[in-house]
Every structure is written in C-alpha cells, then in structure tokens.
Amino acid sequence: MTTRGRLRVVHVITTLTTGGAERQVELLAAASRHDVAVVSLYTGGVVEDALRARGIPVHVLGMDGWRKAAAVLRLARLLRRLQPDVVHVHLLSAQLWGIPAARLAGVPVVVSTEHSIMDTTIEGRPKSEWLRRLYLALERRTTETIAVSAETARRLRAWGVGTDRRLTVINPPIDFTPPETRAADRSAVRRELGIPDDAVVIGAVGRLDVVKRHATLVRAVADQLRRGRHLVIVGDGSLRADLERLAAELGVARAVHLTGPRGDVPALFAAVDVLVSASRDETFGMAVVEALGAGLPVVFEQCPALDGLPLPRDRARRIDRDLDAADEREALAEAVDQLVAGGAELRPAPDVLVDRYGTARTAAAVDGVYERLVTRCAPSASSTGAIRSTTQSQV
Template sequence: MRVLHIISTLAEGGAEHQLRLLVRRLPYDCEVVTLSRPGAVAAALRADGTTVHEVITTRDRDLSAVIKLRRLIRLGHFDVVHTHLYRACVQGLFAARLAGVRHVVATEYHLGGDGGARALYLIGERLGRLTIAASEPIAGRLRALGVPDERITVIPKAIDPAEFRYDPALRAAARARLGIGPGVRVIGGVGRLEPGKRFDRLIRAVGEVPEAILLLVGDGSARPALERLAVIEGVADRVTFAGAVGHAREMLCAMDVFASPSDEDTFGLVVLEALASGLPALYAVCPPLEELAAARSAVGGAERLSPHDPESLPRKLRTELLCFEERRGARLPARSAGERYDAAELAASVGQLYERMAGGRSPLRRGTREQSSIARPNEGKRRRRRRAT
C-alpha cells in the first residue's frame, strides 16, 4: 500500500512530530508533502528514508497548489491520501478527489478559524472518508461544526517514551550551554510562549521559590511580555529563555521539576513527555492523567494543580524540590499514561483504518479497537521509494 501524507507545515510543532512518529511505524510505502518551508521534522523524516515533497503555498484557497498536489498524487499512484492540519485538509482533500483516490482520511489536531474558514473546511471534509480527531474535545468541535458522528473517530496523540529517556550526559551538556551550574535546581516549562499557556504563572511562582531558577523552552508572541514580567517580579536573573528546540529531550534532562500551568483546552502531551524523562510533573490540565486518576490509577510523581488556589503552584514546586533533595538528586523512574498514548498504538490504530478502507468496510467508530497485524513498530515491509524531490 502506498500512502501520501499531506501536512500544512513540517517545522517543529506537535502535529509535525505526531506525523513523524506515525510514518516511522507504518509498514507501508509512505511519502510526505509539506505545504510550507520544511524544518527540523522534515530533516528527521528524510533521515529515516522518507521522501518529502514541497508544494509551497501561503493561502488556504490556492488552486495552483491543489493542481500540483493532484499531479503528484496521480504520478505517485497512491492508494491512500492522509491529510494533517487545516490547510492540508482543505487542499489535500480536493486534490485527492480530483486525482481519483477513493481512500482519503484527515487528522484534525485543533480546529478554529472564522466562519468562512470553517465552511471551507466542512466542504473539503465531505470529500474524504473519515476524520480522525486527536482528542475527544476535537471530536466534539467537529460534531458541532456539522461533521456526522459516523465519520469521526478518536485516535489520541502519542509519544515514544524511549525518545525522552533521561541521559546525564545530555543534562550536563544542556546546562553547560545554557550557563546553568550542575548544582542549581531547575524548574522547567515547555511549550509555545502564548498567553493561553499561562507561563506568567510560572514566572510569578519562581519568585516564591528562591532556591531555584526557571527554564522556559519555546517561543511565541508572549515572550516579550514574559521577559518584562520577569523584570517586574525581580526574577529576571533567575529566568532562562531557551527558545524553540527541535526536540525537548535534552531540555527535559536539564530540569529537576516540570510544570504545565496552562488551563486552556489542551491535551497535555508535554506532561507525558516529562514523565517519560523521569521528572515530577505538576499540571493544570492533562486529560490522559485525569482519566487515570478518575479510574484510581494515578501516575506517581504527577500532581494536578488546584484551579482555585493561586498558591498551589509555588507550594507544590517547593514540595517537589524538597523531595528532590531527599532523593539526593536521583531521577524518578520513567512513567507513562499507558499503551493508549504510545506511538506504537497510534500507528496500529491508523493502519487499521487504512486496512478497513481498502477492504471496503466501514471505518471504526469512535473509541473502538480491533486486533491488527501492524500493531507494533518494525513489523511488515517498508518499501520506501527514495526519490529525490
């Protein structure tokens, strides 16, 4: 089976890394198209032997991009077209239909935009067979938009825990590069520096944890405001802005306590990455961990912040640093939220949908799961075409 993945961008975002994890594990001949200038994730895909095409476009309504995609799909004789993110879903679904591909699926990681954008998305969605929602809230938004329930299935985002394994050598290297001494206690946060991520709470909290510094990893429109806030709070000398990184492992290794203060509608994938790195993690919202806690299967070393107690964050940070001292700096064991959020399960579920579409059966309903011969990485043949683009 030949599968073409079309994604709006291959820079350094969460959806791009989800595609990388997926393509690496699917036992099919996969190629990828990016609709923007390629970045670190494209380089990682190419290093794995995946052909990455570039069809650069800056507009959602771009007929020339649709025509280029249609030609690429026809020349490649693809059996399945899988689109990722809004622009790719709009242009890729139209192109796949024009190219005569019957097996078309889209993955939606977040859904927003104005009424016109949503209307265009809905028209394109009807050209495909199925939309994968990366979380239950996304599935709810799709239903509210008008996507029929039987055309939606939820396959949650996932991580490869091995990619975040703690390495003391990486810790030393990262701290040396950032100018952080080996004995300094580091509170960390990772994500886009945008107002909704509430990193302002972390900056204010570190002022009440005088024995530690704050390491913020990421970039975004809120960075200037956060830098000013650090000055106002008198902690500018204890806040390090590391900027955006291609992969969070090294930065997580440099931290001692992780905190995710965002209470917006988020999946909390970065919290799972921190747990896989052996960090104690404080979080405001993380649905996978909340599900486990509700089932009385809470993950050790992960604590939810109180939404009604502004002192919850600094108090728990101080507690975790005391526990760190009691452990004499020892790392916690790597933990996970279970198989459901493992990259192997992601690939198994998506591959199963491909097989069902190719077999002429109805797609899986939301939340269901069946046995599949492609359930684990490195199974099946990888018949990749290594063509220069």
C-alpha cells in the first residue's frame, strides 16, 4: 500500500484504442481516489493518449505474435515492479493473461469486470462448453467479479458464474459533459467530415461487428441519405469493408462516414442530430446513454441501462426487437424522422441518468470494492484509517 493509505491499483485491458470498456477504464482511473496505472496487453491508441494527458501511467506490452508465449511472465514481472494492492482486469484476453500473471506476482486482490457477455456469445466468440470451463477456471482465481449491469449479471449466472455470491453489479461510468461546452465542436467536426452545417446528421457509435448491426441501420436510412442526410459511424472493426461496399451498392457512399476509432466522441455528438443503435444484443448500451447525456435524442432496440427509466418520447424511441427485417427498417426510419422533425435542442443530461451513472458515483463504488477486499485480505490495512466503505449492489 502507498503512503496515506492510498492503494496501488493496476487496470489490465486488451487494447487502448477505442470502445466502451476502454473508455470506462479511462474514466475510472481518472476519478479514483487511489494511485492508478493502466496496462494494455496489445496496443495503445486514442484512450492511451487520453490517459497520459490525465497524468495516468500507461504500459503497453505489444503482446502480438510470438510475444504471447511469454505474456504471463512479462506481465507478472511488470506487476512485481509496480507492486499493486489490486489488479483489475477487463475483457477476455486480459482475464486470460492478467489473472494468472497477477497471482504469479503475488497480488493480494484480483478483480475482473465483465463488459460484453451476450446470450449466445462473449466478446463476439460463440459460447462453447470449453470456453465456459476456461472462463470459470479463471473466475475462480479472482477475488470478485463486477458486472456492468443487472442484465450482465443474469447472463453470467446463466453461464455458471457468480453462484458463490462473489458477484457485484456496478454500472459503468458515464462522462456527462454539459451540451453548451460542446457547441463550438459542431461546425469544426462537420468541416472535418465534409458535412454541410445545415445537413441532418444521423450518428452511430460501436465497433464494426455483426452484433452492432450497422448494416441494418444503413439500409434503414438509405432513402434519407439519398435526400441529403448524412450517417456518421464511429468505431472500427472487421466489417468496415463490408459496410463500405453496402453503402456503394445502395448509392449512398458519399453520405456514409466511417470515422474509425475516435477519442473525441463527445465532440462528435455535438455534430449529430440523432443517435441510432440497431443492436439487439447489449449488456448495457453505453453509446445510447452517453448520447442522451450529451443532449441528443436517441433511437434504440436494446439498452438495459434505460430499462425502467422514465424518458420522454421526444428524447428516446425504443424499437420492437421482434419486428421482421422490412418492418424494422421502416420503424427505424420513421423514428429518426419523428425525432428530427421535433427539432429539440440539446439538453443537459436527465437527472436520473446522472444520479445512476455519473463518473464520481461509479468510481467511488469501484474504489469501495477495492478497499473492502484489501481490508478482508489484509486486515491490518485498515489501521491506516484511509480504507473507507462505500455502497454497491451485491447480487
């Protein structure tokens, strides 16, 4: 433990390019009351840059190719040097290498957050029996698992994880930037993308993967794009070339903007008039919540984070996930038209979202998990007087 009772915490994640999990690590690291460093197993990127700009130490292992053979040993050596009280792993590859390395390095507390388990896949991989057994074997070597939503916890339990009560639900942090601070970004981002100031812009955020169903969105709004609207899709992935071909086939290539990974999603939100998520398989729905928090109206098919929350129809439209393909495209297009026609100005984030998902609240809850577990594993740690309790939902 560091001086003044502050813990040393090391987050281990697959990459620091872009994505919901990567952004969550950035926000948690920045808001933590402890001393935090971040390790990326494979590559750096825009989130690495953001972390360094915040003064947070980052270590990129570059673990591609043959280097994987020594990944556990390399990471264990780094952890011995950093001497963390807590290692917090995120995503499957980080679990695979990070959990054994942390135990080999003698780290007393190992926490794992599950971000992306679906009903039939986990991080895009089919849920096979051998993968379940591997996941359970790794999970048993952690001190506790955090699920980013109640839906994530349900899916984990259905897969056999968390049956021994070592499972905590803590919602991911969301950075609710006031809309007025982003007004200057609108014209600048549109100029960068080659979009006229007076055009209607539809936005989407998420990796270019089958589960995000960006192709469905392109087909749904193709007629609108032919009439002068634009579609901006933020993210990267294996389906980029397929989406480019689809846009060309539909005659809307000039109106579809694939930005790749970006570290300035709040600025991009300022350039958008409505955000759409056609995904039917989400554990949380971070992009939808962030867009609402940025003052945008949203159209979505699944967003567990919004389940049960009262949201006005001029801000959020949920599409029935059971519609067939043709009816779904029609419903998506109609919802976009209606929200755009409403012409609602950007608004501050609804209080219900800030109260539930604000960064300060989430970071305090995660810090509380660290403190509770370190105290349990090393009772003398509480003598510093700096280990404080916090509330989180035990499930």
